[in-house]
Amino acid sequence: MSNAGTVTHKQAVEKAxxxxxxxxxxxxxxxxxxxxxxxxxxxxxxDDENKTD
Structure with missing residues (x-):
């Protein structure tokens, strides 16, 4: 892979x-x-019943 990035699978899983x-x-x-x-x-x-009593 060219330009694969610097985040490893482990780092991605930890972040997720x-x-x-x-x-x-x-x-x-x-x-x-x-x-x-x-x-x-x-x-x-x-509460409504108590208010009408």
């Missing part, structure tokens, strides 16, 4: 792994499961 882990952590912080949404909805409904 670091970026993947960084993005995975970010996604996990933003993750809201169906259970979490259901609990939030039930709390909201309970």
């Amino acid at each position: 792994t670091q970026e993947f882990e960084k993005n995975r952590r970010k996604e996990m912080l933003q993750y809201e499961s169906d259970f979490d949404r259901a609990v939030k909805e039930m709390k909201s409904q309970a």
Whole structure:
């Protein structure tokens, strides 16, 4: 290969792994499961019912 660059396969894999882990952590912080949404909805409904009483 001519002009193949200076990044080795090992460096590329390490960089990709670091970026993947960084993005995975970010996604996990933003993750809201169906259970979490259901609990939030039930709390909201309970709050609404308490306001009308």
